[in-house]
Amino acid sequence: MNPQSDHRRQVTVIGAGIVGISCALNLLRDGHDVTVVDRVPPGGGCSRGNAGLFSSDSFVPLSLPGTLRKVPGWLLDPLGPLAIRWRHAPRLLPWLIRFVLAGRPDRVKAICDALEPLLDSSLEHHLALAKGTEAEGLIRSEGCMYVYEDAKSLADEAKSWDLRQARGTIVEKLNAAQIREREPALAPIFEHGYYVSNVGHTVEPMLLVKGLAKYFAQSGGVILQREVRYIEIGPEGPSRLITDGDDLDIDVLVIAAGAFSNRLTAGLGSPVPLEGERGYHVTIANAGIPLNMPVFANTYKFIATPMAPGIRIAGTAEFGGLDAEPNFARADVLATHAKWMFPDIDTSDVTTWSGLRPTLPDSLPVIGPSPVFGNLFFAFGHQHVGLTGGPRTGKLIADLVAGRAPNMDIRPFRADRF
Ligand SMILES: Cc1cc2nc3c(=O)[nH]c(=O)nc-3n(C[C@H](O)[C@H](O)[C@H](O)COP(=O)(O)OP(=O)(O)OC[C@H]3O[C@@H](n4cnc5c(N)ncnc54)[C@H](O)[C@@H]3O)c2cc1C
Known part of the structure; x- marks a missing residue:
């Protein structure tokens, strides 16, 4: 000092x-x-309970037009990644309008331009900050994999990947065999994937x-x-x-x-206009399967991360206001997703958590x-x-x-x- x-x-x-x-x-x-x-x-x-990723490639705004088109389906799906507590809806409406407007092409470009330098080299910034502290030993640099079930779901995300690659994110395209080679415990349902090497993670965010x-x-x-x-x-x-x-x-x-x-x-x-965007995790101890790196499952928009206490399945977005109690049934949904993603996983030893992301509409x-x-x-x-x-x-x-x-x-x- x-x-x-x-x-x-x-x-x-x-x-x-x-x-x-x-x-x-x-x-x-x-x-x-x-x-x-x-x-x-x-x-x-x-x-405390996030997915642990230093995801320098995540500068694409949440409100891409392709994403917005899926919102009605997600809201109707009890296993879907998005929920709104309807009592909060009137207060959320102005925020939602701003959110949709942030998905206009000119705004998307401006948001990517603004966010990319803030997130760039996150792994290196974490290593520098943690040097000489107990946090240093909690940092990993295995990269991250995104997996898709079919060509259509991959195509739906094409815009997002174009934006990333246009700003220098280096991605490796993977076929089904290459996905399984990297993560043998994954269900054989993922036909397409991307590997991003400049993503690090921590094995215990708290x-x-x-x-x-x-x-x-x-x-x-x-x-x-x-x-x-x-x-x-x-x-x-x-x-x-x-x-x-x-x-x-x-x-x-x-x-x-x-x-x-x-x-x-x-x-x-x-x-x-700051909203608390509630997310959940389940951390599965003694999962009985190998997981080498964080894997993002596009179908249900969650991440499975190998952590010190177990495999963490984290995701979902729920808007209910700052004072609404968590609905841990949504964490149970994540445990169901874990079985879908890793058929041999043992989910008998799980802990759950919920936290509020601080989210502005742009x-x-x-x-x-x-x-x-x-x-x-x-x-x-x-x-x-x-x-x-x-x-x-x-x-x-x-x-x-x-x-x-x-x-x-x-x-x-x-x-x-x-
Ligand atoms: C399920 C999930 C997965 C996620 N995965 C990732 C990921 O992989 N990578 C990533 O980069 N991000 C991830 N995030 C997002 C990330 O966790 C948040 O963006 C980040 O934790 C925000 O940090 P913060 O310090 O701003 O807020 P917080 O960690 O919430 O800290 C704010 C602190 O302020 C304190 N506070 C508030 N009001 C007062 C007050 N009046 N008086 C005293 N103290 C007060 C609170 O107690 C709290 O400790 C995830 C989030 C969730 C929910």
């Missing part, structure tokens, strides 16, 4: 997920006094964040377990956090509160300075790619706090774009 910094500030980060901890570590390395505040221990939010947080604390950072209830504003901007414990005076504030960020930013003059995060206050910065809204983009986001926030020009265009991520 660099305690001699001339520009040492007292920086408070709300949120100890992968994004907040990445910000905190980068800020500490710049020589600032950094405090992280979270109502749960580090890595206890959405960063421990990855905890390892980084432990190093942060050992290096002089402070982590407080408090819920932030309200943010007081002084003459210069946010000045005090009102929490469920002692209140905290603040100098510089970074909001990295994941899906709950709008509850804090709205009162600071920056409301954003698939882009909010990263940058507040348009209202000079001592306030935002780092949230990373939808399906927060683990992938977390380390780079942390660097960007450290640059902004230090007054350095970021080495990528962050204007598409500004909070007042809506």
